[in-house]
Every structure is written in C-alpha cells, then in structure tokens.
Amino acid sequence: MQVTSRRFKDSAHEALHDKDIQSAFSKVKGGFPVARAKSAGELPEFEDLRDQARDLKNHILENLDYYLEYFEDQVLLQGGRVHWCSSYAEAREVVLDICRDANAKTVTKGKSMITEEMALNEHLSAHGIEPIETDLGEYIIQLAHEHPSHIIAPALHKTKDQVTELFHENHGKYGFTERITDPQALVNEARSILRDKYVNADVGITGANFLIAETGSTVIVTNEGNGDLTQSLPKTHIAVSSIEKVVPTLEDASLFLRLLARSATGQEMSVYTTFSTGPKRMEDIDGPANFHVVLVDSGRSDLLGSDKQDLLRCLKCGACMNHCPVYQAVGGHTYGWVYPGPIGAALNPHMVGLEESRHLPNASTFCGRCEEVCPVRIPLPKIMRHWREQAFETQVTPKPERWGIGIWAFFAKRPKLYRLMTRVSARALKLMAGKKGVIRKLPLMKGWSSVRDFPAPEGTTFMDQWKKQQREGK
Amino acid sequence: MPSRDRIFSRIRHNLGRGPLEGEAAQALKARIEGHAPNIVPKRTNIPHKEQVNLFQAKAEALAATVARISSFDDVPEALRDYLTAHNLATRIKMSPDKSLDSLPFDKTPMLEIKRGAAAPEDEVSLTPAFAGIAETGTLCMASSPETPSTLNFLPENHVVVIKASQITGTLEDSWERLRKTYGAGNLPRTVNFISGPSRTADIEQTLIMGAHGPRRLHILIVDDGPQD
Numbered sequence A: 001m002q003v004t005s006r007r008f009k010d011s012a013h014e015a016l017h018d019k020d021i022q023s024a025f026s027k028v029k030g031g032f033p034v035a036r037a038k039s040a041g042e043l044p045e046f047e048d049l050r051d052q053a054r055d056l057k058n059h060i061l062e063n064l065d066y067y068l069e070y071f072e073d074q075v076l077l078q079g080g081r082v083h084w085c086s087s088y089a090e091a092r093e094v095v096l097d098i099c100r101d102a103n104a105k106t107v108t109k110g111k112s113m114i115t116e117e118m119a120l121n122e123h124l125s126a127h128g129i130e131p132i133e134t135d136l137g138e139y140i141i142q143l144a145h146e147h148p149s150h151i152i153a154p155a156l157h158k159t160k161d162q163v164t165e166l167f168h169e170n171h172g173k174y175g176f177t178e179r180i181t182d183p184q185a186l187v188n189e190a191r192s193i194l195r196d197k198y199v200n201a202d203v204g205i206t207g208a209n210f211l212i213a214e215t216g217s218t219v220i221v222t223n224e225g226n227g228d229l230t231q232s233l234p235k236t237h238i239a240v241s242s243i244e245k246v247v248p249t250l251e252d253a254s255l256f257l258r259l260l261a262r263s264a265t266g267q268e269m270s271v272y273t274t275f276s277t278g279p280k281r282m283e284d285i286d287g288p289a290n291f292h293v294v295l296v297d298s299g300r301s302d303l304l305g306s307d308k309q310d311l312l313r314c315l316k317c318g319a320c321m322n323h324c325p326v327y328q329a330v331g332g333h334t335y336g337w338v339y340p341g342p343i344g345a346a347l348n349p350h351m352v353g354l355e356e357s358r359h360l361p362n363a364s365t366f367c368g369r370c371e372e373v374c375p376v377r378i379p380l381p382k383i384m385r386h387w388r389e390q391a392f393e394t395q396v397t398p399k400p401e402r403w404g405i406g407i408w409a410f411f412a413k414r415p416k417l418y419r420l421m422t423r424v425s426a427r428a429l430k431l432m433a434g435k436k437g438v439i440r441k442l443p444l445m446k447g448w449s450s451v452r453d454f455p456a457p458e459g460t461t462f463m464d465q466w467k468k469q470q471r472e473g474k
Numbered sequence B: 001m002p003s004r005d006r007i008f009s010r011i012r013h014n015l016g017r018g019p020l021e022g023e024a025a026q027a028l029k030a031r032i033e034g035h036a037p038n039i040v041p042k043r044t045n046i047p048h049k050e051q052v053n054l055f056q057a058k059a060e061a062l063a064a065t066v067a068r069i070s071s072f073d074d075v076p077e078a079l080r081d082y083l084t085a086h087n088l089a090t091r092i093k094m095s096p097d098k099s100l101d102s103l104p105f106d107k108t109p110m111l112e113i114k115r116g117a118a119a120p121e122d123e124v125s126l127t128p129a130f131a132g133i134a135e136t137g138t139l140c141m142a143s144s145p146e147t148p149s150t151l152n153f154l155p156e157n158h159v160v161v162i163k164a165s166q167i168t169g170t171l172e173d174s175w176e177r178l179r180k181t182y183g184a185g186n187l188p189r190t191v192n193f194i195s196g197p198s199r200t201a202d203i204e205q206t207l208i209m210g211a212h213g214p215r216r217l218h219i220l221i222v223d224d225g226p227q228d
C-alpha cells in the first residue's frame, strides 16, 4: 500500500481536530484494554504463558528455515501447493496466476494484513478480477476506498452514520434502497449481500495466523465466520502468509491461541479458530479442490539476526495500539502505512524505509504500556529508540529534534544523572498538570504538545516506585 | 536464483549458519514428533462431571444455549422444542454421519430431515461434534465426507450433538484425540473450533450477533453415563 508516513505531523494535526476520529479512538480505552485486563486476570498462568510464548517464538526464529521446510513438506504431502515469494510484486503475480488458472471473476477475501501490505486488491482489480472483502470492517472500508485504521478492527474510524451512508450508496443495486441506521440491521444487510458472494466466488483468499509445521495446516482466527465461508465454499483456497508465522506443533499453536484473543479483545478464544490442511479429501462433499499456500518474505528475513529481530515475534493482536495514548489521540491512518500504533512505529521504518517514516518512532510518550501488554513481550519502546538513534546518526532528523534527542542521549548515558533529572522533572510535570493529570503545553516542546496531551507522571519515577515497592516487600 | 533459494539463503546468512543438519536437525524433528504440551492452565484439573458443567457454563457465557438430554433417542424432541421456542424453520440439514443414523425422527413428524453438505437455503443444521473443550466452552468439529464443515457456517442456526464423554479439559486433549483417530501428523481437511455463535463489533465497537456464521448455536449434551 502507498506510504504516507511522511505526512505524520500534518495527519496527526488533522486527526486531532476531527471529532469523528476523536470520538472513535478515545472510545478504545474503555473497550479492548478493560476486557483484556479482565480475561488476563482470570487466567493465573497468563504471565507465564507470555514468557513461554516469547521464548518459543525466539526458538522458532532461530530455526526458521527448518520449520518452514518441514511445513512445506507436509503441505505437499497433503496435496497442497506452496509458493515462495521474496517480494510483494512476486506474491501479487503468484496470486493473480492462481486466480487466472481458476478462471476467476470474483474472489472473496478473509481479513489479512499481508495482502494489505501487498496491495493485492488493487492488483486483482487492475486485472479484471473483483476482490470482495468479507470481514465486516474490511467490507466497510473497501466500500469507502480506505485502509484499515486498526489491525483487528479495520473500520474503527468509521461512524455508524458513515456506514449508513456507504450502505445506502452501494446497496441499491442489490435491492436495498432504504436508509437504515440500526447497527443490527446494518449487519444483517451486509450479511445477506455477502452470502451470495461467498457462494458464487471462484477463489477464496485468506491470511493465516499460524502455519503448523507438524501437519502442514494454515490457521485462521475470526469472530464473524467470514473466513470460514471464504475458505470452504469456493473451489480454490489461497492462504497468503508471511514466513514468520510458522510454529512447530499443534501444542505450540495452543500456547499462542491462549494469548492471542485475550490480548486482542479479552475473549478466551475467538469464536472460530480453523485449521485447514490440504485440499478436500477424495470422498469429501464440500471444501476446496485446490489448496495453495503463498509464503511471502518481503523484508522479514532481513530482520533475523538484527537488533530488531524481536519484531518477528508479533502475533498481530493489536494490544499495543489499544493501550497506546498516542494511537488513541491520532488514530490509525496517521501512521501512514499498514501497521498503526507502537508495532507500526517500530516495524514500518524497516518495511518502508526510515526516510519515509522517520516521524513514526517519535510517535511515542515512552510510557511503556505497549511492552507491558504485548503477549510476546516485544520491547517496542527500545526498538523505537533504536530507530530514533539511527535517524539521528544518519542525519534523517531535522535540527531542532536532533538537539532535543542529543540532550536526552547525554543524560541517558549517565544513569545517575538521568535518574536525578527524571525525578526532578516528574515532580515538576505533576505540578504543571494539576488535578486533571494532563499537560497541554510543555516548555520547549511545542512541536510535541501542540498535537497531544502529555499524560502527567504520578510524581515519582518508575525507579523510585520500584525501590519503594521492593522495600515494602510487594 | 529462484525465490525459494533466495529466501532460505537470506535466512541462513542472517542467522550466521548453513542448513541445519545432523544432531541439530534431529533435535527439531524430535521436538515436532514429541509435540510436548506447553504450559496448560490448571482450570480443568477437575473431575469429568465438573468438566462437563464447566463446558456448559463457558459455552453459555459465550451466548450459546445448552440442553442436557439423557440419550440420543431424545435428540429429535429436544431439537423440536428448541426450534419451536425460537419460532424457527422445521426443515433440517443434518450431517450424513453414522452416529445420527438411528435418531428416532418418527417421534417428531413435523421435522423434515435432509442430509448432506450445506446449501444457501438451509436455515438449520444438525451436526455431531468431534470433541468439547471445557476450558473455554469450545466445540471441536472435524470434517469428513460424513461431517461436511459448511454445515457449521452457512445455516443461520447450528445445533450440535455432543456426548458428555466427548467433553475433555483442554485444547491439548483434542489434539490427542485427533491424533488417535487420524494418525500423528495428520488432520482432517478442516478442524473448526467453535466458541459461541458468530458476532462482530466492527460498527462503533458495538457487539452484534450473527455476522456471517450462525446467529444461534445450540448444544445438546447427551449424558452417556459416568466417566470418572
């Protein structure tokens, strides 16, 4: 997809003055994070599972080639096909070829971030094949010709009234001429239109949350059931996945499944978790006759062995953005490429280049919430800091910001001084914030605080609180 | 260089090694074949009877409905009662599975039973489960010529029959059962884990039931005797 991250500052400014965006994204706080905290609290093993998940992902990455080959062998054994693609361009061509072989006119699509990255829909459309997004959120933004603003809730930025208008404009041709406003009725209308699409599609394209080496299965996780209708009704099923999604065994997938939905929406399990293995079997009376797995690298392998390898552990759960004060303030589109929020700020510079996205690693208050909730404990603030340093070193950053970071670096390299400074400024900031606990303006940092409120610290630093708790034996 | 080679050589180059061979490869193969469980929540370390109760409570919390019946012979009437209570169609598409062959539908002449894969006009499906997972109130469904998976998704109302003895504690228990039935390293074409009826929160984060899959999920648990 086209990168607009260069506009970050302008986009952020616009987003902060857009009341629809403000109302949509400020609502996030009271939803996903609350549900996550509840379900994590109800599972005593939750924190241990996170440690184990982090370690297992590291093990997989260290042995990625082995598990990918094992996976490939199993897919072939089950009668499926595997296509390896270094680049987006190659992956687009492979998918197009499969669709052409199937004489496809329409393809239904389950939600998939990798096909967003690849800009697959545009490519298929340009070649006369109609892609139809079936996840309700994806369907809505496809009608609006927009991109996802959240990785698991792609139409988060759309208001109900906007959906009403979109449906009214686009559903007349199916005989739905009334303007409807009730959310249930809106869902029903989309449901009945998409029903025919599932049944008549020639190819179904899904992503994959996991690839199972042991069995050669691709796994999707949804709440709507759209992914299952997409992959079970058409004659051909294409699962597109990036290479780091492979896991060794079914038991290993279980570990990640226990974390994924809890971290994302606070559910213990998403409604539908489906393992697809090969094409339909000889005697089967439904299921796809052809099963293709398209494996895309496009930059992943370059992260291996780098100081940003940890990014490859990402489960795409969305918890980091759900808990991010910056994301809640500026919304998803401001980040300017597929991944918004902290994961976007940390990953996009690698995927689209630091030059394009140099503002993103600054889109952080370094409050650390993202790392606190990341199910696989990706050190997102640290990676953002690496990017900032890299931008600074390679002179990608303009002067005033360089000056600010220079000071910060001076203190950061001197832990004692740094602690003293943060202690003093934590108190000062608390005083400035007053009762509301939010700071509207910061001296010398207008560029920063003119577009966001700076959440005031509690008045003591983390290190102080930590020491105090240690003393009190907490 | 073909892409496959390019990707593998890049992975190995960046990991600073060649292809894994000998002992290193053996260890990974053994890890897969051993498929040891990771941390498994203790929640389900309870007697089987309580696991069944937990399964029911969890499923209900997910907005599924559950009825307990004492034998397969009661399925037709329980199904009829459910359909009547919700004012639903009485035409049923049922899995062509042996386990359902002997259901006494002569007791419920108003029910019209057809068997096969799902068609767009089907409003109610009746399918057997492969297993139930108490931990989360989840059904495990395995596809086969007799249990086509489209029946789990296309009709608006999905009724599932499961024996109490098929309900176990965890996801891992389902994997063991599947391996026993299909052989290690093999799965049926489609394994669906189903936790409640379909839903979406894609319009202003408001929860709406019945997005694309079934609006209603009704589970009939057949109490087939003590398991402990």
Ligand code: SF4
Pocket: A263, A313, A314, A315, A316, A317, A318, A319, A320, A321, A343, A370, A373, A374, A375, A376, A377, A378
């Ligand atoms: S970085 Fe962590 S929290 Fe963010 S989407 Fe990935 S796994 Fe989830």
